[in-house]
Amino acid sequence: MSQQNIPVILLKEGTQRTRGKEAQKNNIRAAMAMAEAVKSTLGPKGSDKMLIDSLGDVVITNDGATILDEIDVEHPAAKLMAQVAKTQDDQAGDGTTTAVILAGTLLKDADALIELGIHPSIIISGYKKAVEKALTVLDEIAIDVESTDKKTLAKVASTSLNSKVVAYEKDLMSKICLDAVLQITEERNGKKIADLDWIKVVQKPGKSLNDTELIKGVLLDKEVVHPGMPKSITNAKIALIDDNIEIQKTEFSAEIKIEKTSQMKAFLDSEQNMIEEMVEKIVKSGANVLVCQKGIDDLAQHFLSKKGILAVRRVKKSDMEKLARATNGKIVSTLDDLSKKDLGSAGKVEAMKIGDDDNILISEVKDPRSVTILIRGASKYVTDEAERAINDALCVVRDVIEDGRIVVGGGATEVELAMQIRALAESTGGREQLAIEKFANALEIIPKTLSENAGLDAIDVLTEIKSKHSGDAGFKFGIDILKGKVADLEKAGILEPLRVKSQAIRSASEAAELILRIDDVIAAKSKPGGMPGGMPDGMPGGMPPGMM
Numbered sequence: 001m002s003q004q005n006i007p008v009i010l011l012k013e014g015t016q017r018t019r020g021k022e023a024q025k026n027n028i029r030a031a032m033a034m035a036e037a038v039k040s041t042l043g044p045k046g047s048d049k050m051l052i053d054s055l056g057d058v059v060i061t062n063d064g065a066t067i068l069d070e071i072d073v074e075h076p077a078a079k080l081m082a083q084v085a086k087t088q089d090d091q092a093g094d095g096t097t098t099a100v101i102l103a104g105t106l107l108k109d110a111d112a113l114i115e116l117g118i119h120p121s122i123i124i125s126g127y128k129k130a131v132e133k134a135l136t137v138l139d140e141i142a143i144d145v146e147s148t149d150k151k152t153l154a155k156v157a158s159t160s161l162n163s164k165v166v167a168y169e170k171d172l173m174s175k176i177c178l179d180a181v182l183q184i185t186e187e188r189n190g191k192k193i194a195d196l197d198w199i200k201v202v203q204k205p206g207k208s209l210n211d212t213e214l215i216k217g218v219l220l221d222k223e224v225v226h227p228g229m230p231k232s233i234t235n236a237k238i239a240l241i242d243d244n245i246e247i248q249k250t251e252f253s254a255e256i257k258i259e260k261t262s263q264m265k266a267f268l269d270s271e272q273n274m275i276e277e278m279v280e281k282i283v284k285s286g287a288n289v290l291v292c293q294k295g296i297d298d299l300a301q302h303f304l305s306k307k308g309i310l311a312v313r314r315v316k317k318s319d320m321e322k323l324a325r326a327t328n329g330k331i332v333s334t335l336d337d338l339s340k341k342d343l344g345s346a347g348k349v350e351a352m353k354i355g356d357d358d359n360i361l362i363s364e365v366k367d368p369r370s371v372t373i374l375i376r377g378a379s380k381y382v383t384d385e386a387e388r389a390i391n392d393a394l395c396v397v398r399d400v401i402e403d404g405r406i407v408v409g410g411g412a413t414e415v416e417l418a419m420q421i422r423a424l425a426e427s428t429g430g431r432e433q434l435a436i437e438k439f440a441n442a443l444e445i446i447p448k449t450l451s452e453n454a455g456l457d458a459i460d461v462l463t464e465i466k467s468k469h470s471g472d473a474g475f476k477f478g479i480d481i482l483k484g485k486v487a488d489l490e491k492a493g494i495l496e497p498l499r500v501k502s503q504a505i506r507s508a509s510e511a512a513e514l515i516l517r518i519d520d521v522i523a524a525k526s527k528p529g530g531m532p533g534g535m536p537d538g539m540p541g542g543m544p545p546g547m548m
Helices: 020-039 064-070 076-091 096-115 120-141 150-161 167-184 261-285 298-306 317-327 380-403 412-428 432-443 445-453 458-470 498-517
Strands: 016-019 049-052 058-061 186-188 191-193 199-205 213-215 218-220 232-241 289-292 310-312 344-354 357-363 371-377 405-408 477-480 485-488 495-497 520-523
Touching: 020 064, 020 076, 020 096, 020 498, 049 064, 058 064, 058 380, 064 076, 064 096, 076 096, 076 498, 096 120, 096 432, 096 445, 096 498, 120 412, 120 432, 120 498, 150 167, 150 380, 150 495, 167 199, 167 213, 167 371, 167 380, 191 380, 199 218, 199 380, 218 317, 218 371, 232 261, 232 317, 261 298, 298 310, 317 344, 317 357, 371 380, 380 405, 380 495, 380 498, 405 412, 405 498, 412 432, 412 445, 412 458, 412 477, 432 445, 445 458, 445 477, 458 477, 458 485, 495 498
Parallel strands: 199 371, 232 289, 289 310
Antiparallel strands: 016 520, 049 058, 186 191, 213 371, 218 357, 232 344, 344 357, 405 495, 477 485
């Protein structure tokens, strides 16, 4: 037997390997399945999904990032699509569904080109040129917006909320989101920065969605530590302490011998005196409200209540930081450092019940740099989805304030990009031309899906938008889903941040390119509980079982 015929075994027994076109097709189909899972949720007339986990917990949402995060997928290509949604959500805060649908369509079109014998490298090269062109065109057609243009900013927030369960209260929600972001926006090195970490979003099921409000201050899920303390204080002077208001225990073992009762009394009195001294330091600073990150001794609570000070203990570090920004106070590490200039101020501090929960509301703050949005609703499902919607609206307002640029929504921007990318394809020639044309076709999936989800004829709508763009009407015409017709979307107020669109195109194309490069999938031997690496049994030769 010749040496050339001896087989070389590299992989462990039981390892599955899929190569070439079969590997590509499996990955493409998995990614397309993820895109199909969220396709019906796009737009104001999109549907919701009910997701039930292994413990029976239910999530009802049409938020792309949430859906893909909650779905328990096994296939690695499907996981990649979930990461696309997460990246889009992290970078722009909205447009997750658009990014995933676009990625799935790019892969579907690439699959058709691979069937024609075009190498994935050529497809990737064509896609890269198309992305470059798309980003250039986006920059050209973007509309400049001032951060003081509240009317336009409200329209951007409203467009984001149109497709959410809270759409019927979009005017209220968009105003709350706009006011919240403007309140925490600051200028650094000549640039506007809106850090959304300074907006606290709190859910309290009860009442209705239109009782949702913006609190110019902070709401704490805490109660007053002593029943003798006041439950409400006006013109509050707030001490923020990152320390225990109690006698510190020694770090080593100690033994105290007491031989007389008088010694015992003196020992207890000294402890009491130390606590009284601590309380006196708080009183001397002029504080009438104490917010403590750590514990407050029972005796200290008694003395604080006698002095008429409202005290709260064990407040989270993040809440302490928000309080410091909101009240313009300073967090002090030791009581010895506490002085009048460290105190925060608020118009009102009051203990209140919201439903069955005890809360401390610090409100009526003059020009706070941290605020709270209190979400009310008929059930936990409603407040959960309202929080997701509000988060998206906050993000799009932030994007516009920081970047100062918007584009029109409703598929108008995608159609304009598609038309200009087709012109690029005609001037490119060769096999890359086919890939660039497919990219243009993929962009048109957005207006098509918007129309289909609204029960409109996608072909008719797309044809009408194209005719408007080809004529003198310009690139601002798209589908106004709420009215069911093609219209000038700048006038209709359907506007989106430039950041959302450009990031969606980048995320989708990069995900598609990454999957197209894969021509070999090696999955380790199956172990109890499923195959590691996310490769389900029986993957080669068809749609993976247990994909979702």
